[in-house]
Amino acid sequence: MIAAAQSLSKWFSARMAPSTAALPVRLGGRGSFAATTSVPQVRGFDQPLAWVVVALLMWGLVMVYSASIAMPDNPKFAKYTHTYFLVRHAMWVAMAFIAALIAFQVPVATWEKYAPWLFVASLVLLIAVLIPGVGKVVYGARRWISMGPLSFQPSELAKFAVLLYAADYMVRKMDVKERFFRAVLPMAVAVAVIGLLLLAEPDMGGFMVIAVIAMGILFLGGVNARMFFLIAGILLVAFSLMIAFSEWRRERIFAYLDPWTEKYALGKGYQLSHSLIAIGRGEIFGVGLGGSVEKLHWLPEAHTDFLLAVIGEEFGLVGVVVVIGMFLWLTRRIMHIGRQAIALDRVFAGLVAQGVGIWMGFQSFINMGVNLGALPTKGLTLPLMSYGGSAILVNMVAIAVVLRIDFENRQLMHGGRV
Numbered sequence: 001m002i003a004a005a006q007s008l009s010k011w012f013s014a015r016m017a018p019s020t021a022a023l024p025v026r027l028g029g030r031g032s033f034a035a036t037t038s039v040p041q042v043r044g045f046d047q048p049l050a051w052v053v054v055a056l057l058m059w060g061l062v063m064v065y066s067a068s069i070a071m072p073d074n075p076k077f078a079k080y081t082h083t084y085f086l087v088r089h090a091m092w093v094a095m096a097f098i099a100a101l102i103a104f105q106v107p108v109a110t111w112e113k114y115a116p117w118l119f120v121a122s123l124v125l126l127i128a129v130l131i132p133g134v135g136k137v138v139y140g141a142r143r144w145i146s147m148g149p150l151s152f153q154p155s156e157l158a159k160f161a162v163l164l165y166a167a168d169y170m171v172r173k174m175d176v177k178e179r180f181f182r183a184v185l186p187m188a189v190a191v192a193v194i195g196l197l198l199l200a201e202p203d204m205g206g207f208m209v210i211a212v213i214a215m216g217i218l219f220l221g222g223v224n225a226r227m228f229f230l231i232a233g234i235l236l237v238a239f240s241l242m243i244a245f246s247e248w249r250r251e252r253i254f255a256y257l258d259p260w261t262e263k264y265a266l267g268k269g270y271q272l273s274h275s276l277i278a279i280g281r282g283e284i285f286g287v288g289l290g291g292s293v294e295k296l297h298w299l300p301e302a303h304t305d306f307l308l309a310v311i312g313e314e315f316g317l318v319g320v321v322v323v324i325g326m327f328l329w330l331t332r333r334i335m336h337i338g339r340q341a342i343a344l345d346r347v348f349a350g351l352v353a354q355g356v357g358i359w360m361g362f363q364s365f366i367n368m369g370v371n372l373g374a375l376p377t378k379g380l381t382l383p384l385m386s387y388g389g390s391a392i393l394v395n396m397v398a399i400a401v402v403l404r405i406d407f408e409n410r411q412l413m414h415g416g417r418v
Contacts, residue, residue, distance in 0.1 A: 108348065162213060284316050349409075
């Protein structure tokens with residue numbers, strides 16, 4: 001995979017290398033072009049951002065293997081080989097690289113043009129996954145559509161589709177963004193429809209991420225601050241009511257508050273308590289790669305939502321801090337690219353980039369908070385690292401779009417056109 005990443009970097013460097021083009025220069029009287037000169041057309045993309053993403057992917061690949069290597073020893077997974085999850089994850093990473101290369105070639109204007117249609121396509125898939133025989137049920141949740149040996153999760157595409165649609169919506173509603181009903185209500189209805197479909201799966205974590213992405217883009221797009229806080233208040237009330245009227249969600253909250261009690265230690269608080277044990281065992285420098293004990297059937301399926309706990313056990317506090325630092329830098333860098341695009345009067349591109357920053361930052365924050373016991377348990381993976389092919393694929397496409405926005409920013413800043 002490292003060799004593939006190096007080849008990818010060389011391909012990008014060759015593709016984006018500075019080039020010159022012969023342009024006519026006016027000499028003498030009107031309409032006469034007596035000579036030509038070479039004017040450099042500067043091309044490039046944010047290589048540090050690309051390499052941080054590659055580092056997270058490669059580290060995630062190693063940790064998925066480490067966290068899942070002992071799973072076939074469990075009778076539940078006896079038919080799998082020790083490399084089953086590693087191979088599948090590697091396949092998705094490879095497909096994600098290919099999808100990212102294709103997405104990078106697509107101009108931002110094309111994403112803007114087809115944003116509403118992508119939103120409609122995500123709605124269709126979210127409806128399809130609820131149809132018996134189409135949607136695949138895992139642990140009581142119907143969230144996946146089978147595609148032969150692989151499964152696709154429509155909610156991951158919905159995150160990206162809502163992001164593009166919200167950015168496009170704010171560009172189209174620039175003239176009415178101070179009026180609540182005309183500016184906010186249509187977008188709120190769209191998010192509510194997505195939310196109802198996700199809650200039917202159920203996938204409250206995915207709905208939370210989508211709601212935060214939409215709210216963030218509305219706020220950054222210039223919606224009145226009072227309207228923003230009103231929307232935030234409505235969402236908080238809505239999520240509180242969902243918890244209040246759902247017994248199993250209430251149990252999760254109580255288990256989060258005290259996972260060590262006899263009632264929850266072997267039930268709703270089991271994963272959290274063993275996640276904290278794993279992180280505690282790691283101390284400062286960890287027990288070493290592959291040395292985790294909690295992954296040996298104590299922490300259930302740690303290669304998905306609780307991958308950070310295994311990182312904490314094997315790499316200690318140092319490893320956890322490095323992961324947090326990488327995601328903090330990644331989010332900050334993406335937000336900077338978005339601000340740069342807006343400064344160049346590319347509002348849609350800027351809002352898309354900042355939406356991706358909100359997405360990566362918020363989802364990683366929730367996942368880390370859950371692993372560290374700071375937040376109630378939610379079924380959200382760690383972006384770019386956890387096992388989950390749909391998430392890796394869509395995350396990489398989103399990052400590729402951000403790199404494309406940065407590429408077009410550089411073109412404009414050096415006098416080129418996009």
